[in-house]
Amino acid sequence: MHTSDTLLEKVNEAIRTINLNRSPAELYSPIVYTLNLGGKRIRPVLVLLNCEIFGGDLNSAVNPAIALEVFHNFTLLHDDIMDNAPLRRGKETVYKKWNANVAILSGDTMFALAYKHLIKTDKAILNDILDIFTTAAIEVCEGQQYDMNFETRKDVSIDEYMEMIRLKTAVLIAASMKTGAVIGRANLKDVENIYKFGECVGIAFQLQDDLLDVYGDQEKFGKKIGGDIVSNKKTFLYIKSLQDAKGADKNILQKYFSSADFEPQEKIVAVKKVYDNIGVRETTVELINQYYARALDCYSLISLSEEKKTPLKKYTDRMMQRDF
Amino acid sequence: MHTSDTLLEKVNEAIRTINLNRSPAELYSPIVYTLNLGGKRIRPVLVLLNCEIFGGDLNSAVNPAIALEVFHNFTLLHDDIMDNAPLRRGKETVYKKWNANVAILSGDTMFALAYKHLIKTDKAILNDILDIFTTAAIEVCEGQQYDMNFETRKDVSIDEYMEMIRLKTAVLIAASMKTGAVIGRANLKDVENIYKFGECVGIAFQLQDDLLDVYGDQEKFGKKIGGDIVSNKKTFLYIKSLQDAKGADKNILQKYFSSADFEPQEKIVAVKKVYDNIGVRETTVELINQYYARALDCYSLISLSEEKKTPLKKYTDRMMQRDF
Numbered sequence: 001m002h003t004s005d006t007l008l009e010k011v012n013e014a015i016r017t018i019n020l021n022r023s024p025a026e027l028y029s030p031i032v033y034t035l036n037l038g039g040k041r042i043r044p045v046l047v048l049l050n051c052e053i054f055g056g057d058l059n060s061a062v063n064p065a066i067a068l069e070v071f072h073n074f075t076l077l078h079d080d081i082m083d084n085a086p087l088r089r090g091k092e093t094v095y096k097k098w099n100a101n102v103a104i105l106s107g108d109t110m111f112a113l114a115y116k117h118l119i120k121t122d123k124a125i126l127n128d129i130l131d132i133f134t135t136a137a138i139e140v141c142e143g144q145q146y147d148m149n150f151e152t153r154k155d156v157s158i159d160e161y162m163e164m165i166r167l168k169t170a171v172l173i174a175a176s177m178k179t180g181a182v183i184g185r186a187n188l189k190d191v192e193n194i195y196k197f198g199e200c201v202g203i204a205f206q207l208q209d210d211l212l213d214v215y216g217d218q219e220k221f222g223k224k225i226g227g228d229i230v231s232n233k234k235t236f237l238y239i240k241s242l243q244d245a246k247g248a249d250k251n252i253l254q255k256y257f258s259s260a261d262f263e264p265q266e267k268i269v270a271v272k273k274v275y276d277n278i279g280v281r282e283t284t285v286e287l288i289n290q291y292y293a294r295a296l297d298c299y300s301l302i303s304l305s306e307e308k309k310t311p312l313k314k315y316t317d318r319m320m321q322r323d324f
Numbered sequence: 325m326h327t328s329d330t331l332l333e334k335v336n337e338a339i340r341t342i343n344l345n346r347s348p349a350e351l352y353s354p355i356v357y358t359l360n361l362g363g364k365r366i367r368p369v370l371v372l373l374n375c376e377i378f379g380g381d382l383n384s385a386v387n388p389a390i391a392l393e394v395f396h397n398f399t400l401l402h403d404d405i406m407d408n409a410p411l412r413r414g415k416e417t418v419y420k421k422w423n424a425n426v427a428i429l430s431g432d433t434m435f436a437l438a439y440k441h442l443i444k445t446d447k448a449i450l451n452d453i454l455d456i457f458t459t460a461a462i463e464v465c466e467g468q469q470y471d472m473n474f475e476t477r478k479d480v481s482i483d484e485y486m487e488m489i490r491l492k493t494a495v496l497i498a499a500s501m502k503t504g505a506v507i508g509r510a511n512l513k514d515v516e517n518i519y520k521f522g523e524c525v526g527i528a529f530q531l532q533d534d535l536l537d538v539y540g541d542q543e544k545f546g547k548k549i550g551g552d553i554v555s556n557k558k559t560f561l562y563i564k565s566l567q568d569a570k571g572a573d574k575n576i577l578q579k580y581f582s583s584a585d586f587e588p589q590e591k592i593v594a595v596k597k598v599y600d601n602i603g604v605r606e607t608t609v610e611l612i613n614q615y616y617a618r619a620l621d622c623y624s625l626i627s628l629s630e631e632k633k634t635p636l637k638k639y640t641d642r643m644m645q646r647d648f
Contacts, residue, residue, distance in 0.1 A: 027469040078432060082425040101406040104428060105469055108402060111435055112461040119454040126450060130443040137436040145351040145429055 001052060004045055004315045011044040014062050015069065018113070030094045030106040031113070034073050037089045040324045043068040043176040045315070050180025050194060053309050060122055061183045064129055067118035068176050071133070074110035075140055077103050082148060083231070111137075121183070128182050136175035143168025150234040154254075161239050162203065169209075170202025177312075193301045200295035201316050204288045208320065210235040211284045214272060220322065226268035232257045236287070238271075241278045249274045292320060325376060328369055328639045335368040338386045339393065342437070354418045354430040355437070358397050361413045364648045367392040367500040369639070374504025374518060377633050384446055385507045388453055391442035392500050395457070398434035399464055401427050406472060407555070435461075445507070452506050460499035467492025474558040478578075485563050486527065493533075494526025501636075517625045524619035525640050528612045532644065534559040535608045538596060544646065550592035556581045560611070562595075565602045573598045616644060 002010070015035055020028045044065035051061035079085070080093040081103050087093060095103035114133075121129045146164040150156045177198035181191045213228040214237060228235050242253050252274050256267050275281065295316070302309055318324060326334070339359055344352045368389035375385035403409070404417040405427050411417060419427035438457075445453045470488040474480045501522035505515045537552040538561060552559050566577050576598050580591050599605065619640070626633055642648060 022466070024466060024469045024473060026473055027466060078428055081428060100424070101472060104402055104405060105465055105472070107432075108435065109462060109465040111432065112458055112465065115439065115454070115458045116462065119451065119458060123447075123451060127443065127447060130439070130454075134436055134439045134443060138433060138440065141429055141433040141436065142346070142348060142351060145348045148425060148429070149348060149350055 001311055002048075002058070004049060004311065004318070007045050007048045007052075008041055010048065010058070010062070011041045011065060011069065014044075014066050015041075018066065018070075018117075026098075026102065027106055027109055030077075030098055030102055031110055033097070034077055034094060034106070034110070035070070037091055039073075039089060041069055042319060043072050043172060046173065046176040046198070047180040047183070049312055049315055050177045050186075051184040052180075053304060053312055054181055054184025054186040054190070056180070056184030061180055063117040063120040064133075064179050064183065065176075067114040067133065068172070068179065070110050070117065071114040071137060072172060074107045074114065075144070077107040077110065079144060082144070125182055125185075129179055132175050132178050132182070136171045139167045139171045143171075151232065153234070156234045156239055158236070158239055158243070161234065161236055165206040166199065166203055169206040170199045173202035173205065174198030187303070190302050190304075193298045197295050197298035197302070197316075200291050200298065201319065204291035204295065205319055207236055207284060207288045207291065208322075210237055211281065211288070212322070214275060215281055226264070226272070229256075229268050229271045230260075230264045232260060237275055237280050237284055240283055241275055241280045244278050244280070245274060249277055288320075292316075325635055326372075326382070328373060328635065328642070331369050331372045331376075332365055334372065334382070334386070335365045335389060335393065338368075338390050339365075342390065342394075342441075350422075350426065351430055351433055354401075354422055354426055355434055357421070358401055358418060358430070358434070359394070361415055363397075363413060365393055366643065367396050367496060370497065370500040370522070371504040371507070373636055373639055374501045374510075375508040376504075377628060377636055378505055378508025378510040378514070380504070380508030385504060387441040387444040388457075388503050388507065389500075391438040391457065392496070392503065394434050394441065395438040395461060396496060398431045398438065399468070401431040401434065403468060406468070449506055449509075453503055456499050456502050456506070460495045463491045463495045467495075475556065477558070480558045480563055482560070482563055482567070485558065485560055489530040490523065490527055493530040494523045497526035497529065498522030511627070514626050514628075517622045521619050521622035521626070521640075524615050524622065525643065528615035528619065529643055531560055531608060531612045531615065532646075534561055535605065535612070536646070538599060539605055550588070550596070553580075553592050553595045554584075554588045556584060561599055561604050561608055564607055565599055565604045568602050568604070569598060573601055612644075616640075 018035070020032050020035075022028050047065035047068055048058055048061050052058055076088060077094050080088055081095045081100050085093055086096045093103070094106060098106075118129060118133055119126070143164055143166070146160070147168055150161070150164065174195045175198070178191055178195045181194040186194065210228065213235070214226065216225060218225045227233075228238075238253070238257065242250065245253055252270055256262055256271050296313070299309070299313060342359070344356050344359075346352050371389035371392055372382055372385050376382055400412060401418050404412060405419045405424050409417055410420045417427070418430060422430075442453060442457055443450070467488055467490070470484070471492055474485070474488065498519045499522070502515055502519045505518040510518065534552065537559070538550065540549060542549045551557075552562075562577070562581065566574065569577055576594055580586055580595055620637070623633070623637060
């Protein structure tokens with residue numbers, strides 16, 4: 001059994017060998033740039049990890065793993081256009097560094113490239129792997145659309161929010177795990193539990209992302225603190241606080257989320273103060289723990305020995321602690 | 325053997341049965357709108373037609389056929405953003421009717437939907453069909469990037485232009501034919517010739533599109549005459565004329581293609597006059613005929629009886645005459 005760091009190296013090595021030395025350069029340079037931005041490579045590592053705990057051949061999991069990572073990076077590329085995001089992992093986004101047209105078309109090409117790797121999967125399970133991937137791809141698009149819809153809506157419910165992050169974030173984590181399990185020839189029941197495990201981990205992971213945006217350590221989190229507040233993102237913290245807030249607190253939240261024109265630092269301080277008053281930090285931590293506990297219930301049902309499946313839990317623990 | 329009109333009906337019926345009654349409506353409405361805009365459905369008809377002449381089962385070709393049409397429509401959706409095109413088939417483009425973000429994300433979803441249909445292909449040939457499709461998808465993106473590059477270049481050669489339209493237009497026509505032939509279990513040699521046939525037909529078809537933009541009948545062509553001239557598109561007519569023009573004619577071409585600010589009608593009249601002086605209409609017709617003759621050379625190598633393969637030639641004849 002390899003450590004997750006060794007698997008990460010394997011993923012990075014495989015990404016370096018993708019042949020992107022093609023013409024036109026205007027199309028492929030942004031793809032090289034994007035894939036070289038790094039990142040934690042959570043999805044491909046999860047493919048390899050799940051393949052390995054079920055006793056699968058790692059080499060047969062490398063192409064599907066790359067497919068998941070290239071797809072994920074494609075979604076970031078297009079999301080950054082839609083969100084007008086200038087920075088990603090501390091560097092200029094493709095749409096800023098080049099332009100929106102380049103970002104659209106390089107993204108489209110990455111989507112096709114993802115399939116180019118995916119179709120190298122062993123024929124015996126190709127159908128399943130394609131189905132898992134394509135279903136997840138459609139759901140990720142649905143999640144992104146809900147997220148965009150929420151930007152202009154004032155009445156987003158917690159249920160709607162949870163469904164949005166399930167689609168936008170959790171299904172791809174779940175699909176990565178499931179892909180690995182199928183390649184490792186896990187039985188149907190285990191594949192199902194692995195997916196549910198991944199889905200709950202994904203939801204907990206996204207809720208934690210929301211939390212770190214407000215209460216994280218900028219150095220460790222790698223993003224500017226308060227970004228969601230500045231851009232009026234309807235996160236769990238906002239929706240829950242708005243629901244629980246009364247009087248002046250409610251007015252402050254509504255006022256600051258009604259426009260994008262406020263001075264950022266002033267806005268962050270004011271909104272964070274309301275969050276503190278409401279105690280939404282603790283509520284969010286509780287919800288994260290609930291989802292991670294639910295994830296571990298699914299994990300406990302996986303029919304592998306504790307020893308065999310421990311590496312998976314170790315890795316999701318690291319995900320939850322952002323310990324990469 | 326069905327007529328191509330019957331095959332078109334089959335395609336349209338299949339498109340009507342795609343389940344797009346999903347949430348969020350903001351994502352799926354533009355997809356329904358796009359697929360209902362109609363069009364000639366050339367690519368899916370070519371899939372069915374090629375399947376049938378080789379004796380394949382039409383029902384097994386329907387899903388791949390839909391995949392090709394949905395993919396083609398996805399490329400139009402994204403191209404319209406990049407080209408700032410307000411109209412498509414006489415109706416507002418998605419990016420105009422909704423906005424660019426919606427067009428990006430609905431397009432992405434269509435790309436995934438195309439694969440959703442493609443992966444329903446018979447397992448025995450799934451790998452081949454996926455490979456044909458994915459290779460074509462990447463090449464179409466490359467062609468679109470070249471087309472965008474050409475917008476700001478003044479030294480595009482005829483060879484570069486021919487390669488661009490091969491990638492942007494011809495490979496998808498060729499891939500559609502090849503897909504049908506593979507489903508019809510054509511032998512390798514025939515599959516190869518079908519692809520080359522489709523490639524030459526596709527190039528001739530695009531050259532004719534360039535020609536009709538200037539010399540077509542607006543009613544029959546379905547687009548505004550002179551659109552390529554107004555938007556400074558580096559078509560074969562422009563590149564060839566610029567190459568052959570001397571003195572005043574050359575100056576006129578360079579002047580009018582140096583900016584997008586000219587009064588459209590004045591620009592069309594002036595550029596068309598140069599084209600007439602140069603005689604580029606005749607040169608283009610000659611080149612179209614050359615490519616269609618080359619296509620028919622490939623056609624003649626296909627190892628089916630003349631009777632069996634005639635429906636294919638009848639259809640490509642209709643394509644060349646825009647007789648739909």
